[in-house]
Every structure is written in structure tokens, then in C-alpha cells.
Amino acid sequence: MMQTQSPPAPADWPKTGEEIGPLGFGPFEREQLARYAAVSGDDNPLHLDARVATAAGLAAPPVHGMLMLSCFEPALLGWRRDIIVSRLSAKFLRPVLAGQGISISGRVVRSNLAPRPELVLRLTARGPDRELVIVAEATLLQLVSSASS
Amino acid sequence: MAVGGLAKAREGEAAAWLRLPPIIVRTEAAAVAKFLRETGAPAIEGFVPLTFPFCWLTLPAIRPMIREMIGGDGVLPVHEAQSFVYERRLEIDSDYVFAVELRREANPPRLTLDAAVSTLQGEICGRLETVLRLFPIAFGSAP
Numbered sequence: 001m002m003q004t005q006s007p008p009a010p011a012d013w014p015k016t017g018e019e020i021g022p023l024g025f026g027p028f029e030r031e032q033l034a035r036y037a038a039v040s041g042d043d044n045p046l047h048l049d050a051r052v053a054t055a056a057g058l059a060a061p062p063v064h065g066m067l068m069l070s071c072f073e074p075a076l077l078g079w080r081r082d083i084i085v086s087r088l089s090a091k092f093l094r095p096v097l098a099g100q101g102i103s104i105s106g107r108v109v110r111s112n113l114a115p116r117p118e119l120v121l122r123l124t125a126r127g128p129d130r131e132l133v134i135v136a137e138a139t140l141l142q143l144v145s146s147a148s149s
Numbered sequence: 150m151a152v153g154g155l156a157k158a159r160e161g162e163a164a165a166w167l168r169l170p171p172i173i174v175r176t177e178a179a180a181v182a183k184f185l186r187e188t189g190a191p192a193i194e195g196f197v198p199l200t201f202p203f204c205w206l207t208l209p210a211i212r213p214m215i216r217e218m219i220g221g222d223g224v225l226p227v228h229e230a231q232s233f234v235y236e237r238r239l240e241i242d243s244d245y246v247f248a249v250e251l252r253r254e255a256n257p258p259r260l261t262l263d264a265a266v267s268t269l270q271g272e273i274c275g276r277l278e279t280v281l282r283l284f285p286i287a288f289g290s291a292p
Contacts (some may be wrong), residue, residue: 012201015238025189028209032187033189036187036188038204039183039184039186039187039204040184040187040204040207041204041206041207041208041212042203042204043207044226046225052225052286055286055287056225056284056286064191064228065228065231066200066203066228066231067187067188069200069231070184070188070190070198071189073198073199074188074189074190074191077191077193078191084214085199085235086216086235086236086240087232087233087234087235088199088200088232088233089228089230089231089233089234090231090232091229091230092227092228092229092230092231115274127287129288
């Protein structure tokens with residue numbers, strides 16, 4: 001678990017059942033896939049070469065799973081800036097093709113106040129036809145600034 | 150930079166885990182900034198995205214063994230699952246030890262990578278697990 005101080009939760013600390021999103025990311029154009037491949041090192045030709053994608057039975061190169069998963073933390077930080085993500089686990093269910101985007105939604109399934117403020121969220125990413133493409137779960141802890149500790 | 154010996158199998162387990170020599174990695178600010186730009190993450194000073202260590206799997210000290218265990222040309226790795234668990238946040242412009250273990254399963258064909266990020270003093274910061282399903286492909290080559 002992430003090291004944090006443990007002050008009381010803020011009054012607006014989310015409760016079980018609270019929902020976030022949907023928040024849109026993308027569309028992820030092929031140029032962005034190439035840039036992501038360059039910065040991440042993940043240059044699997046499946047994501048970059050239409051011939052390889054075709055051979056894999058896809059109409060276009062799929063977006064990197066890690067590019068989409070990397071959108072989850074910004075989505076969570078866009079929801080609340082007083083949290084840190086200590087755990088994120090995900091399963092990739094379907095490809096999202098170049099030129100398409102995703103929308104990320106979530107729901108608080110557990111909210112603890114003690115021994116320290118902690119949230120568990122179930123998260124999903126859906127593709128352009130609302131199809132489920134990623135299911136994930138995240139554990140969030142309250143971010144404590146050094147000034148408040 | 151390798152800081153250990155030769156890769157060796159994890160002892161005492163029937164499934165063949167292959168342990169790579171740990172390497173020193175760095176959360177270089179420029180590399181993190183580029184990563185943030187391409188993933189839409191907020192520009193928070195000193196912020197290292199939790200998914201950033203995935204990039205270290207593509208470093209020259211690690212990637213060739215991943216390719217070898219995937220099986221080379223004619224096998225396409227498809228990302229099936231991914232997890233990150235942190236005990237402490239990564240600091241920007243800091244050095245860490247990155248230790249990777251790999252396990253190849255035959256049925257169904259799958260490669261699992263288990264990596265640990267530690268401080269240079271040996272304190273664990275986090276772990277990531279990557280699961281790749283491996284599919285034969287008639288055209289093109291594996292990464």
C-alpha cells in the first residue's frame with residue numbers, strides 16, 4: 001500500500017455508489033499511436049502497420065492497450081485532485097481501432113474512512129459503440145500534502 | 150545497466166520463471182513529460198504516471214528476452230491484462246532498480262511479466278504485471 005499520512009477524510013470524501021464519468025478520451029489517430037510508440041517504446045507493429053492489423057483480422061491498427069489504460073489515472077485525477085492511485089488492474093476485452101476513442105466511467109464500490117481514507121472503484125472503458133473494451137479496478141488513497149501533515 | 154548476474158530461473162516453482170538481471174532505470178523528467186503529453190495526463194509538478202514504468206519493459210536490457218520468450222517472427226503478442234500496485238510514489242528524476250521475471254505458458258500460449266520497482270536502497274516502490282496472449286500470425290513479425 002502507498003505510504004501516506006492519515007488525517008481525517010474531507011467532508012466531501014466520496015461514498016459507496018458515487019459515480020464518475022463518462023469521460024471521453026481520443027479519438028486516437030494513427031499519428032498519436034506512432035507518437036505513443038516512440039515515447040513508450042511499445043512499437044508492436046500490430047499498432048502501427050495496417051498489414052499486420054489486417055493479418056490479425058482487424059480493419060485498422062488497434063490502439064495500444066497501455067495508451068488507453070494510461071487515460072484512467074488522468075480520468076481519476078480529473079474527478080478529484082486530492083487522491084493518489086495506489087493500485088490499478090485491468091483486463092483488455094476488445095480492440096479499439098485507430099481513429100476511435102473511449103469513454104471511461106467508474107463507480108465507488110468501497111469507501112473507507114479508517115484507518116485512513118481509501119476508495120475502491122470499478123472502472124470501465126467503452127468504445128465508440130458503447131461496447132466494453134476495458135474493465136478495471138482501482139484503489140485510491142487520500143493525497144496528503146506535507147503542509148497538512 | 151545490469152546490476153545482477155545472469156538471468157536465472159526462480160527456484161522452487163514448477164512453472165518456469167526466468168529472472169532477468171535487475172537494471173537501473175530513471176524517471177527522467179523529459180521522458181516523463183513526453184509520456185504525459187501523449188497520454189493526456191495532467192501536468193502536475195513532479196508527477197510520474199503510474200503506468201510510466203511499463204516503458205522500461207522495452208529497454209534493450211529487457212526487450213530481447215521478451216522477444217525470445219514470445220517466440221520471434223510469426224507470433225503476435227496481444228495485451229490481455231495489466232496491473233500496477235504501488236507502495237510509494239515514484240519521484241521525478243530519480244533512479245530505481247527494475248527487476249523483471251518472465252513466465253511462458255504453453256496452453257493457452259501466454260507470456261507473463263512480473264516486475265518490481267525498488268529504490269537503490271532496496272525499498273520496494275511498486276510492482277507491475279503484464280499478461281500477453283500469444284497468437285500465431287501468417288504475415289508480419291512479432292515486436
